[in-house]
Amino acid sequence: MEFSQLEERARALNEHPVRTPANYVLYWAQMNRRISHNHALAYAIHLANRLDLPLLIYEGLTCTYHEANDRLHTFVLEGVPDTAAGAAKLGAGYVFHLRRRRADRNDALYELAQHAAALVTDDYPTFIARQHNARVPQKLNLPYIVVDSSCVVPMSRMEKREYAAYTIRPKINRLLGQYLRPFVMPKLKHHWTLDAGRHLHVEVTAANIPELVASCEIDHTILPSLSYRGGSSEAERHLLHFLKSNLKRYATDRNQPAAHATSSMSPYLHFGHISSLEVALRARDYALEHEFSADEFIEELVVRRELAFNYARFTDDVESLSHLPDWAQATLAKHAGDPRDPVYTPAELELAQTHDPLWNASQRELRLRGKIHGYYRMYWGKKIIEWSPSPEDALRVMIDLHDRYALDGRDPNTYTGILWCFGLHDRPWTERPIFGMIRWMSYDGMRRKTNSDAYLKEIMMMERTGIDPFRLQ
Ligand SMILES: Cc1cc2nc3c(=O)[nH]c(=O)nc-3n(C[C@H](O)[C@H](O)[C@H](O)COP(=O)(O)OP(=O)(O)OC[C@H]3O[C@@H](n4cnc5c(N)ncnc54)[C@H](O)[C@@H]3O)c2cc1C
Numbered sequence: 473m474e475f476s477q478l479e480e481r482a483r484a485l486n487e488h489p490v491r492t493p494a495n496y497v498l499y500w501a502q503m504n505r506r507i508s509h510n511h512a513l514a515y516a517i518h519l520a521n522r523l524d525l526p527l528l529i530y531e532g533l534t535c536t537y538h539e540a541n542d543r544l545h546t547f548v549l550e551g552v553p554d555t556a557a558g559a560a561k562l563g564a565g566y567v568f569h570l571r572r573r574r575a576d577r578n579d580a581l582y583e584l585a586q587h588a589a590a591l592v593t594d595d596y597p598t599f600i601a602r603q604h605n606a607r608v609p610q611k612l613n614l615p616y617i618v619v620d621s622s623c624v625v626p627m628s629r630m631e632k633r634e635y636a637a638y639t640i641r642p643k644i645n646r647l648l649g650q651y652l653r654p655f656v657m658p659k660l661k662h663h664w665t666l667d668a669g670r671h672l673h674v675e676v677t678a679a680n681i682p683e684l685v686a687s688c689e690i691d692h693t694i695l696p697s698l699s700y701r702g703g704s705s706e707a708e709r710h711l712l713h714f715l716k717s718n719l720k721r722y723a724t725d726r727n728q729p730a731a732h733a734t735s736s737m738s739p740y741l742h743f744g745h746i747s748s749l750e751v752a753l754r755a756r757d758y759a760l761e762h763e764f765s766a767d768e769f770i771e772e773l774v775v776r777r778e779l780a781f782n783y784a785r786f787t788d789d790v791e792s793l794s795h796l797p798d799w800a801q802a803t804l805a806k807h808a809g810d811p812r813d814p815v816y817t818p819a820e821l822e823l824a825q826t827h828d829p830l831w832n833a834s835q836r837e838l839r840l841r842g843k844i845h846g847y848y849r850m851y852w853g854k855k856i857i858e859w860s861p862s863p864e865d866a867l868r869v870m871i872d873l874h875d876r877y878a879l880d881g882r883d884p885n886t887y888t889g890i891l892w893c894f895g896l897h898d899r900p901w902t903e904r905p906i907f908g909m910i911r912w913m914s915y916d917g918m919r920r921k922t923n924s925d926a927y928l929k930e931i932m933m934m935e936r937t938g939i940d941p942f943r944l945q
Pocket of ligand 1: 735878892
Protein backbone atom coordinates (compact mmCIF):
# COMPACT_ATOMS: atom_id res chain seq x y z
CA MET A 473 0.00 0.00 0.00
CA GLU A 474 1.47 3.35 -1.11
CA PHE A 475 1.83 6.31 1.25
CA SER A 476 -0.37 8.42 -1.04
CA GLN A 477 -3.23 5.92 -0.58
CA LEU A 478 -3.00 6.22 3.18
CA GLU A 479 -2.89 10.00 3.48
CA GLU A 480 -6.65 10.48 3.21
CA ARG A 481 -7.05 8.17 6.21
CA ALA A 482 -4.65 10.23 8.35
CA ARG A 483 -5.11 13.35 10.53
CA ALA A 484 -2.48 15.14 12.60
CA LEU A 485 -3.98 15.99 15.99
CA ASN A 486 -1.27 18.46 16.99
CA GLU A 487 1.17 20.68 15.13
CA HIS A 488 4.54 19.49 16.41
CA PRO A 489 7.34 18.98 13.87
CA VAL A 490 9.05 15.58 13.63
CA ARG A 491 11.46 15.23 16.53
CA THR A 492 15.18 14.99 15.72
CA PRO A 493 17.26 13.26 16.72
CA ALA A 494 15.06 10.28 17.51
CA ASN A 495 15.46 6.53 17.78
CA TYR A 496 12.29 5.23 16.15
CA VAL A 497 8.76 5.89 14.96
CA LEU A 498 6.13 4.74 17.46
CA TYR A 499 2.88 3.00 16.46
CA TRP A 500 0.40 2.80 19.35
CA ALA A 501 -2.07 -0.01 18.63
CA GLN A 502 -5.06 1.12 20.66
CA MET A 503 -7.91 -0.54 18.75
CA ASN A 504 -6.33 -2.26 15.77
CA ARG A 505 -4.45 -4.87 17.69
CA ARG A 506 -3.12 -6.70 14.65
CA ILE A 507 -0.39 -6.65 12.03
CA SER A 508 -2.27 -7.67 8.90
CA HIS A 509 -4.39 -5.20 6.85
CA ASN A 510 -3.64 -2.37 9.22
CA HIS A 511 -3.56 1.04 7.53
CA ALA A 512 -2.24 2.82 10.62
CA LEU A 513 0.65 0.40 10.89
CA ALA A 514 1.36 0.75 7.16
CA TYR A 515 1.40 4.54 7.57
CA ALA A 516 3.86 4.20 10.48
CA ILE A 517 6.11 1.94 8.37
CA HIS A 518 6.22 4.48 5.54
CA LEU A 519 7.03 7.24 7.99
CA ALA A 520 9.81 5.17 9.59
CA ASN A 521 11.29 4.41 6.16
CA ARG A 522 11.18 8.07 5.14
CA LEU A 523 12.94 9.07 8.34
CA ASP A 524 15.42 6.20 8.09
CA LEU A 525 14.33 4.86 11.46
CA PRO A 526 13.10 1.53 12.81
CA LEU A 527 9.54 1.09 14.11
CA LEU A 528 8.32 0.30 17.60
CA ILE A 529 4.80 -1.06 18.10
CA TYR A 530 3.30 -0.37 21.51
CA GLU A 531 0.21 -2.04 22.91
CA GLY A 532 -1.09 -1.54 26.44
CA LEU A 533 -3.78 -2.90 28.71
CA THR A 534 -4.80 -1.09 31.87
CA CYS A 535 -6.89 -2.18 34.84
CA THR A 536 -8.64 1.19 34.98
CA TYR A 537 -11.12 1.14 32.09
CA HIS A 538 -14.80 1.02 33.05
CA GLU A 539 -15.92 -2.52 33.96
CA ALA A 540 -12.43 -3.99 33.45
CA ASN A 541 -12.94 -7.70 34.06
CA ASP A 542 -11.59 -11.19 33.42
CA ARG A 543 -13.61 -11.64 30.23
CA LEU A 544 -12.35 -8.54 28.44
CA HIS A 545 -8.80 -8.80 29.79
CA THR A 546 -8.52 -12.47 28.75
CA PHE A 547 -9.70 -11.72 25.22
CA VAL A 548 -7.21 -8.87 24.78
CA LEU A 549 -4.33 -10.89 26.27
CA GLU A 550 -5.11 -13.84 24.01
CA GLY A 551 -4.40 -11.54 21.09
CA VAL A 552 -0.94 -10.51 22.28
CA PRO A 553 1.15 -13.55 21.20
CA ASP A 554 -0.17 -13.21 17.62
CA THR A 555 0.66 -9.52 17.46
CA ALA A 556 4.09 -10.08 19.02
CA ALA A 557 4.90 -12.81 16.48
CA GLY A 558 3.64 -10.64 13.60
CA ALA A 559 5.75 -7.68 14.75
CA ALA A 560 8.87 -9.87 14.90
CA LYS A 561 8.21 -11.15 11.37
CA LEU A 562 7.80 -7.58 10.17
CA GLY A 563 11.09 -6.54 11.78
CA ALA A 564 9.45 -4.08 14.19
CA GLY A 565 10.02 -3.76 17.93
CA TYR A 566 7.07 -4.71 20.13
CA VAL A 567 6.24 -3.70 23.68
CA PHE A 568 3.15 -4.95 25.50
CA HIS A 569 2.61 -3.25 28.83
CA LEU A 570 0.13 -4.51 31.41
CA ARG A 571 -0.83 -2.03 34.10
CA ARG A 572 -2.01 -4.46 36.76
CA ARG A 573 -2.92 -2.15 39.63
CA ARG A 574 -4.21 1.39 39.89
CA ALA A 575 -1.12 2.30 41.92
CA ASP A 576 1.20 1.12 39.09
CA ARG A 577 2.86 3.59 36.74
CA ASN A 578 0.64 5.04 34.03
CA ASP A 579 3.25 6.64 31.80
CA ALA A 580 4.57 3.84 29.57
CA LEU A 581 3.40 5.57 26.39
CA TYR A 582 4.92 8.89 27.47
CA GLU A 583 8.25 7.22 28.23
CA LEU A 584 8.33 5.53 24.82
CA ALA A 585 7.29 8.74 23.10
CA GLN A 586 10.31 10.59 24.52
CA HIS A 587 12.60 8.82 22.07
CA ALA A 588 10.23 8.74 19.09
CA ALA A 589 10.27 10.96 16.01
CA ALA A 590 6.50 10.76 15.64
CA LEU A 591 3.56 8.80 17.05
CA VAL A 592 0.98 7.11 14.86
CA THR A 593 -2.20 5.60 16.31
CA ASP A 594 -5.75 4.51 15.46
CA ASP A 595 -8.52 6.93 14.53
CA TYR A 596 -11.45 5.39 16.36
CA PRO A 597 -14.64 7.21 17.33
CA THR A 598 -15.65 5.48 20.62
CA PHE A 599 -14.29 3.96 23.84
CA ILE A 600 -10.88 4.77 25.30
CA ALA A 601 -9.30 5.61 21.93
CA ARG A 602 -11.68 8.52 21.45
CA GLN A 603 -10.78 9.87 24.91
CA HIS A 604 -7.04 9.32 24.41
CA ASN A 605 -7.05 10.98 21.00
CA ALA A 606 -8.78 14.03 22.51
CA ARG A 607 -6.41 14.29 25.46
CA VAL A 608 -2.95 12.90 24.72
CA PRO A 609 -1.78 14.90 21.63
CA GLN A 610 -1.53 18.12 23.67
CA LYS A 611 0.64 16.41 26.26
CA LEU A 612 3.33 15.26 23.81
CA ASN A 613 5.89 17.27 21.90
CA LEU A 614 6.01 15.17 18.75
CA PRO A 615 3.56 14.71 15.87
CA TYR A 616 0.47 12.71 16.89
CA ILE A 617 -1.16 11.23 13.79
CA VAL A 618 -4.36 9.19 13.83
CA VAL A 619 -5.14 6.83 10.94
CA ASP A 620 -8.48 5.18 10.14
CA SER A 621 -7.90 1.47 9.86
CA SER A 622 -11.41 0.46 10.88
CA CYS A 623 -13.46 1.11 7.77
CA VAL A 624 -13.22 -0.15 4.20
CA VAL A 625 -14.26 3.24 2.81
CA PRO A 626 -12.36 5.79 4.92
CA MET A 627 -14.57 7.62 7.42
CA SER A 628 -13.25 10.88 6.01
CA ARG A 629 -15.02 10.22 2.69
CA MET A 630 -18.37 10.98 4.37
CA GLU A 631 -18.64 14.68 5.01
CA LYS A 632 -21.56 14.64 7.41
CA ARG A 633 -23.70 12.43 9.57
CA GLU A 634 -25.81 10.15 7.41
CA TYR A 635 -29.50 9.78 8.18
CA ALA A 636 -29.88 6.04 7.59
CA ALA A 637 -28.59 3.07 5.62
CA TYR A 638 -30.43 4.25 2.53
CA THR A 639 -28.49 7.53 2.47
CA ILE A 640 -25.01 6.09 3.07
CA ARG A 641 -25.45 2.95 0.90
CA PRO A 642 -25.19 4.66 -2.52
CA LYS A 643 -22.17 6.65 -1.36
CA ILE A 644 -20.39 3.55 -0.11
CA ASN A 645 -21.30 1.55 -3.20
CA ARG A 646 -19.94 4.30 -5.43
CA LEU A 647 -16.59 4.22 -3.62
CA LEU A 648 -16.29 0.53 -2.80
CA GLY A 649 -14.42 -0.47 -5.96
CA GLN A 650 -11.72 2.05 -5.11
CA TYR A 651 -11.15 0.68 -1.58
CA LEU A 652 -12.09 -2.99 -1.64
CA ARG A 653 -8.70 -3.96 -2.99
CA PRO A 654 -5.90 -6.25 -1.84
CA PHE A 655 -3.73 -4.72 0.83
CA VAL A 656 0.04 -5.19 0.59
CA MET A 657 1.92 -4.23 3.74
CA PRO A 658 5.03 -2.11 3.01
CA LYS A 659 8.37 -3.53 4.18
CA LEU A 660 10.49 -1.92 6.87
CA LYS A 661 13.88 -0.63 5.74
CA HIS A 662 15.44 -0.83 9.20
CA HIS A 663 14.84 -3.82 11.40
CA TRP A 664 14.52 -3.41 15.14
CA THR A 665 17.71 -4.01 17.14
CA LEU A 666 17.17 -1.64 20.08
CA ASP A 667 16.46 -2.30 23.76
CA ALA A 668 13.94 0.53 24.19
CA GLY A 669 10.95 -0.37 26.28
CA ARG A 670 12.20 -3.81 27.27
CA HIS A 671 11.69 -3.03 30.98
CA LEU A 672 8.03 -2.16 30.26
CA HIS A 673 7.30 -5.31 28.29
CA VAL A 674 5.26 -8.17 29.74
CA GLU A 675 5.63 -11.50 27.97
CA VAL A 676 2.25 -13.13 27.27
CA THR A 677 1.82 -16.79 26.40
CA ALA A 678 -1.29 -18.95 26.21
CA ALA A 679 -0.11 -20.62 29.43
CA ASN A 680 0.39 -17.51 31.57
CA ILE A 681 -2.81 -15.63 30.68
CA PRO A 682 -4.91 -16.92 33.64
CA GLU A 683 -2.10 -15.95 36.03
CA LEU A 684 -1.73 -12.48 34.46
CA VAL A 685 -5.48 -11.89 34.62
CA ALA A 686 -5.61 -13.04 38.25
CA SER A 687 -2.84 -10.56 39.13
CA CYS A 688 -4.85 -7.57 37.84
CA GLU A 689 -6.98 -5.29 39.98
CA ILE A 690 -10.17 -5.92 37.99
CA ASP A 691 -13.59 -7.53 38.46
CA HIS A 692 -12.91 -11.27 38.64
CA THR A 693 -16.60 -12.25 38.73
CA ILE A 694 -17.20 -11.84 34.98
CA LEU A 695 -15.69 -14.99 33.56
CA PRO A 696 -14.10 -15.42 30.11
CA SER A 697 -16.45 -16.20 27.24
CA LEU A 698 -17.41 -19.86 26.86
CA SER A 699 -17.29 -19.44 23.09
CA TYR A 700 -14.63 -17.04 21.88
CA ARG A 701 -10.89 -16.83 22.42
CA GLY A 702 -9.13 -13.66 21.30
CA GLY A 703 -6.39 -13.14 18.71
CA SER A 704 -5.78 -12.83 15.00
CA SER A 705 -5.34 -16.56 14.50
CA GLU A 706 -8.68 -17.26 16.23
CA ALA A 707 -10.27 -14.60 14.02
CA GLU A 708 -8.82 -16.37 11.01
CA ARG A 709 -10.22 -19.74 12.17
CA HIS A 710 -13.68 -18.25 12.61
CA LEU A 711 -13.49 -16.53 9.24
CA LEU A 712 -12.45 -19.74 7.46
CA HIS A 713 -15.27 -21.66 9.12
CA PHE A 714 -17.74 -18.96 8.14
CA LEU A 715 -16.61 -18.88 4.51
CA LYS A 716 -16.77 -22.65 4.12
CA SER A 717 -19.92 -23.41 6.13
CA ASN A 718 -22.08 -20.32 6.38
CA LEU A 719 -21.50 -17.57 3.83
CA LYS A 720 -23.58 -19.26 1.15
CA ARG A 721 -26.59 -19.62 3.48
CA TYR A 722 -26.06 -16.26 5.23
CA ALA A 723 -28.77 -14.50 3.21
CA THR A 724 -31.42 -17.09 4.08
CA ASP A 725 -30.41 -18.23 7.58
CA ARG A 726 -28.83 -15.23 9.27
CA ASN A 727 -32.00 -14.37 11.21
CA GLN A 728 -32.31 -17.91 12.57
CA PRO A 729 -30.21 -17.82 15.75
CA ALA A 730 -30.21 -21.60 16.23
CA ALA A 731 -28.88 -22.06 12.67
CA HIS A 732 -25.52 -20.43 13.55
CA ALA A 733 -25.12 -18.97 10.09
CA THR A 734 -23.45 -15.66 10.98
CA SER A 735 -19.74 -14.92 11.08
CA SER A 736 -19.09 -14.20 14.80
CA MET A 737 -16.62 -11.61 13.61
CA SER A 738 -17.85 -8.80 15.88
CA PRO A 739 -15.53 -9.40 18.90
CA TYR A 740 -12.54 -9.74 16.55
CA LEU A 741 -13.47 -6.64 14.59
CA HIS A 742 -14.01 -4.70 17.78
CA PHE A 743 -10.58 -5.44 19.24
CA GLY A 744 -9.02 -5.11 15.80
CA HIS A 745 -7.79 -8.71 15.70
CA ILE A 746 -9.00 -8.76 12.11
CA SER A 747 -9.86 -5.95 9.72
CA SER A 748 -13.19 -5.48 8.01
CA LEU A 749 -11.27 -4.95 4.75
CA GLU A 750 -9.74 -8.41 4.98
CA VAL A 751 -13.08 -10.02 5.92
CA ALA A 752 -14.85 -8.25 3.05
CA LEU A 753 -12.16 -9.18 0.51
CA ARG A 754 -12.12 -12.81 1.59
CA ALA A 755 -15.93 -13.05 1.53
CA ARG A 756 -16.17 -11.41 -1.89
CA ASP A 757 -13.45 -13.63 -3.38
CA TYR A 758 -14.82 -16.83 -1.86
CA ALA A 759 -18.29 -16.06 -3.19
CA LEU A 760 -16.92 -15.22 -6.65
CA GLU A 761 -14.92 -18.43 -6.76
CA HIS A 762 -17.94 -20.52 -5.72
CA GLU A 763 -20.39 -18.59 -7.87
CA PHE A 764 -22.78 -17.15 -5.35
CA SER A 765 -23.38 -13.70 -3.92
CA ALA A 766 -21.92 -12.26 -0.72
CA ASP A 767 -23.96 -9.06 -1.05
CA GLU A 768 -26.08 -9.53 2.09
CA PHE A 769 -22.99 -10.11 4.18
CA ILE A 770 -21.16 -7.10 2.67
CA GLU A 771 -24.26 -5.00 3.39
CA GLU A 772 -23.93 -5.76 7.13
CA LEU A 773 -20.15 -5.71 7.30
CA VAL A 774 -19.59 -2.56 5.28
CA VAL A 775 -22.80 -0.52 4.89
CA ARG A 776 -24.34 -1.07 8.36
CA ARG A 777 -21.04 -1.13 10.19
CA GLU A 778 -19.72 1.99 8.48
CA LEU A 779 -23.01 3.77 9.11
CA ALA A 780 -22.24 3.14 12.79
CA PHE A 781 -18.73 4.60 12.48
CA ASN A 782 -20.18 7.57 10.63
CA TYR A 783 -22.68 8.11 13.45
CA ALA A 784 -20.03 7.93 16.16
CA ARG A 785 -17.60 10.18 14.28
CA PHE A 786 -20.14 12.97 13.91
CA THR A 787 -21.80 12.64 17.34
CA ASP A 788 -20.35 14.21 20.47
CA ASP A 789 -22.08 11.90 22.97
CA VAL A 790 -22.86 8.43 21.65
CA GLU A 791 -24.47 7.40 24.95
CA SER A 792 -27.41 9.79 24.64
CA LEU A 793 -30.93 9.84 23.22
CA SER A 794 -30.53 13.47 22.20
CA HIS A 795 -29.24 12.58 18.71
CA LEU A 796 -32.25 10.46 17.77
CA PRO A 797 -34.26 11.77 14.83
CA ASP A 798 -36.85 14.40 15.80
CA TRP A 799 -39.81 12.06 15.19
CA ALA A 800 -38.35 9.48 17.58
CA GLN A 801 -37.65 12.00 20.33
CA ALA A 802 -41.14 13.48 19.97
CA THR A 803 -42.91 10.14 20.08
CA LEU A 804 -40.90 8.92 23.08
CA ALA A 805 -41.71 12.17 24.93
CA LYS A 806 -45.40 11.82 24.11
CA HIS A 807 -45.47 8.32 25.61
CA ALA A 808 -43.13 8.99 28.55
CA GLY A 809 -46.04 8.82 31.00
CA ASP A 810 -47.53 5.58 29.66
CA PRO A 811 -47.83 2.91 32.36
CA ARG A 812 -45.28 0.10 32.14
CA ASP A 813 -46.18 -3.33 33.45
CA PRO A 814 -44.10 -5.23 34.32
CA VAL A 815 -41.12 -3.06 35.24
CA TYR A 816 -37.87 -4.86 35.97
CA THR A 817 -34.92 -3.49 37.91
CA PRO A 818 -31.45 -3.44 36.32
CA ALA A 819 -30.46 -6.31 38.65
CA GLU A 820 -33.43 -8.45 37.58
CA LEU A 821 -32.56 -7.84 33.96
CA GLU A 822 -28.89 -8.59 34.51
CA LEU A 823 -29.77 -11.89 36.20
CA ALA A 824 -32.24 -12.81 33.43
CA GLN A 825 -35.15 -12.90 35.87
CA THR A 826 -38.07 -11.81 33.69
CA HIS A 827 -41.29 -13.66 32.83
CA ASP A 828 -40.11 -14.08 29.21
CA PRO A 829 -38.07 -17.27 28.57
CA LEU A 830 -36.77 -16.07 25.22
CA TRP A 831 -35.55 -12.75 26.60
CA ASN A 832 -33.96 -14.54 29.57
CA ALA A 833 -32.17 -16.89 27.17
CA SER A 834 -30.77 -13.99 25.13
CA GLN A 835 -29.53 -12.30 28.32
CA ARG A 836 -27.95 -15.61 29.34
CA GLU A 837 -26.29 -15.81 25.94
CA LEU A 838 -24.73 -12.40 26.61
CA ARG A 839 -23.52 -13.57 30.03
CA LEU A 840 -22.09 -16.84 28.75
CA ARG A 841 -20.89 -16.11 25.21
CA GLY A 842 -20.21 -12.39 25.39
CA LYS A 843 -22.58 -11.49 22.54
CA ILE A 844 -26.18 -12.12 21.53
CA HIS A 845 -27.29 -13.28 18.11
CA GLY A 846 -28.16 -10.18 16.05
CA TYR A 847 -31.86 -10.95 15.61
CA TYR A 848 -32.58 -11.70 19.25
CA ARG A 849 -30.38 -8.74 20.19
CA MET A 850 -33.01 -6.49 18.62
CA TYR A 851 -35.73 -8.21 20.65
CA TRP A 852 -33.55 -7.99 23.78
CA GLY A 853 -33.26 -4.21 23.37
CA LYS A 854 -36.91 -3.60 22.51
CA LYS A 855 -38.12 -5.49 25.60
CA ILE A 856 -35.78 -3.52 27.87
CA ILE A 857 -37.51 -0.36 26.63
CA GLU A 858 -40.91 -1.94 27.36
CA TRP A 859 -39.94 -3.01 30.90
CA SER A 860 -37.98 0.06 32.09
CA PRO A 861 -39.41 3.08 33.91
CA SER A 862 -38.21 5.45 31.16
CA PRO A 863 -36.30 5.42 27.83
CA GLU A 864 -33.28 6.90 29.66
CA ASP A 865 -33.32 4.03 32.18
CA ALA A 866 -33.56 1.53 29.33
CA LEU A 867 -30.62 3.10 27.52
CA ARG A 868 -28.48 3.03 30.67
CA VAL A 869 -29.22 -0.65 31.34
CA MET A 870 -28.40 -1.65 27.75
CA ILE A 871 -25.11 0.22 27.76
CA ASP A 872 -24.15 -1.10 31.21
CA LEU A 873 -24.87 -4.71 30.25
CA HIS A 874 -22.80 -4.30 27.09
CA ASP A 875 -19.92 -2.67 28.97
CA ARG A 876 -19.86 -5.50 31.47
CA TYR A 877 -20.47 -8.57 29.33
CA ALA A 878 -20.12 -7.92 25.59
CA LEU A 879 -16.85 -8.78 23.85
CA ASP A 880 -17.99 -6.52 21.03
CA GLY A 881 -19.28 -3.74 23.32
CA ARG A 882 -18.25 -0.03 23.30
CA ASP A 883 -18.02 -0.32 19.54
CA PRO A 884 -19.72 2.21 17.24
CA ASN A 885 -22.07 -0.71 16.45
CA THR A 886 -22.95 -0.99 20.14
CA TYR A 887 -24.37 2.50 20.24
CA THR A 888 -26.14 2.43 16.88
CA GLY A 889 -27.49 -1.07 17.65
CA ILE A 890 -28.89 0.09 20.99
CA LEU A 891 -30.14 3.41 19.62
CA TRP A 892 -31.76 1.62 16.68
CA CYS A 893 -34.12 0.13 19.30
CA PHE A 894 -35.16 3.76 19.98
CA GLY A 895 -35.64 4.66 16.30
CA LEU A 896 -32.14 5.68 15.14
CA HIS A 897 -31.57 4.86 11.44
CA ASP A 898 -35.14 3.51 11.30
CA ARG A 899 -38.53 4.94 10.28
CA PRO A 900 -41.83 5.59 12.09
CA TRP A 901 -44.26 2.67 12.44
CA THR A 902 -47.82 2.39 13.72
CA GLU A 903 -48.38 4.15 17.04
CA ARG A 904 -48.70 2.03 20.20
CA PRO A 905 -48.24 2.45 23.97
CA ILE A 906 -44.76 3.16 25.41
CA PHE A 907 -43.06 2.96 22.00
CA GLY A 908 -45.18 5.51 20.21
CA MET A 909 -44.16 5.23 16.56
CA ILE A 910 -40.95 3.35 17.26
CA ARG A 911 -40.85 -0.18 15.89
CA TRP A 912 -41.99 -2.81 18.37
CA MET A 913 -41.16 -6.50 18.44
CA SER A 914 -43.31 -9.22 19.96
CA TYR A 915 -42.70 -12.54 21.65
CA ASP A 916 -45.24 -14.20 19.35
CA GLY A 917 -43.47 -12.78 16.30
CA MET A 918 -40.14 -14.19 17.50
CA ARG A 919 -41.73 -17.58 18.19
CA ARG A 920 -43.31 -17.59 14.74
CA LYS A 921 -40.27 -16.45 12.76
CA THR A 922 -37.49 -18.32 14.55
CA ASN A 923 -36.82 -21.75 15.93
CA SER A 924 -36.79 -20.43 19.46
CA ASP A 925 -37.20 -23.87 21.06
CA ALA A 926 -33.86 -24.97 19.63
CA TYR A 927 -32.27 -21.75 20.90
CA LEU A 928 -33.75 -22.15 24.40
CA LYS A 929 -32.44 -25.71 24.54
CA GLU A 930 -28.98 -24.65 23.39
CA ILE A 931 -28.68 -21.87 25.97
CA MET A 932 -30.01 -24.11 28.74
CA MET A 933 -27.45 -26.81 27.88
CA MET A 934 -24.68 -24.25 27.82
CA GLU A 935 -25.67 -22.92 31.23
CA ARG A 936 -25.99 -26.39 32.71
CA THR A 937 -22.72 -27.81 31.38
CA GLY A 938 -20.52 -24.71 31.16
CA ILE A 939 -19.68 -25.81 27.59
CA ASP A 940 -20.77 -24.12 24.38
CA PRO A 941 -21.73 -26.97 22.00
CA PHE A 942 -21.17 -24.55 19.10
CA ARG A 943 -17.72 -23.42 20.13
CA LEU A 944 -15.40 -23.78 17.16
CA GLN A 945 -13.16 -26.80 17.75
C1 LIG B 1 -29.40 -3.81 20.80
C2 LIG B 1 -28.26 -4.11 19.87
C3 LIG B 1 -26.96 -4.06 20.34
C4 LIG B 1 -25.90 -4.32 19.48
N1 LIG B 1 -24.63 -4.26 19.99
C5 LIG B 1 -23.58 -4.52 19.19
C6 LIG B 1 -22.25 -4.46 19.71
O1 LIG B 1 -22.07 -4.21 20.90
N2 LIG B 1 -21.23 -4.69 18.86
C7 LIG B 1 -21.42 -5.02 17.56
O2 LIG B 1 -20.45 -5.23 16.82
N3 LIG B 1 -22.67 -5.07 17.03
C8 LIG B 1 -23.75 -4.85 17.81
N4 LIG B 1 -25.01 -4.93 17.29
C9 LIG B 1 -25.18 -5.21 15.84
C10 LIG B 1 -25.27 -6.72 15.49
O3 LIG B 1 -26.21 -7.34 16.32
C11 LIG B 1 -23.92 -7.41 15.63
O4 LIG B 1 -22.94 -6.72 14.90
C12 LIG B 1 -23.93 -8.86 15.10
O5 LIG B 1 -24.94 -9.58 15.74
C13 LIG B 1 -22.57 -9.48 15.36
O6 LIG B 1 -22.58 -10.86 15.09
P1 LIG B 1 -21.78 -11.44 13.84
O7 LIG B 1 -20.39 -10.94 13.85
O8 LIG B 1 -21.99 -12.91 13.84
O9 LIG B 1 -22.59 -10.75 12.67
P2 LIG B 1 -22.71 -11.03 11.10
O10 LIG B 1 -24.16 -11.11 10.79
O11 LIG B 1 -21.86 -12.15 10.68
O12 LIG B 1 -22.20 -9.67 10.44
C14 LIG B 1 -20.82 -9.44 10.14
C15 LIG B 1 -20.42 -8.10 10.72
O13 LIG B 1 -21.22 -7.07 10.17
C16 LIG B 1 -21.46 -6.07 11.14
N5 LIG B 1 -22.89 -6.00 11.43
C17 LIG B 1 -23.80 -6.99 11.42
N6 LIG B 1 -25.02 -6.52 11.74
C18 LIG B 1 -24.87 -5.21 11.97
C19 LIG B 1 -25.76 -4.16 12.33
N7 LIG B 1 -27.05 -4.37 12.51
N8 LIG B 1 -25.26 -2.92 12.49
C20 LIG B 1 -23.96 -2.66 12.28
N9 LIG B 1 -23.07 -3.61 11.93
C21 LIG B 1 -23.52 -4.87 11.78
C22 LIG B 1 -20.70 -6.49 12.40
O14 LIG B 1 -19.45 -5.89 12.39
C23 LIG B 1 -20.61 -8.00 12.22
O15 LIG B 1 -19.55 -8.57 12.93
C24 LIG B 1 -26.12 -4.64 18.12
C25 LIG B 1 -27.43 -4.69 17.65
C26 LIG B 1 -28.49 -4.43 18.51
C27 LIG B 1 -29.88 -4.49 17.99
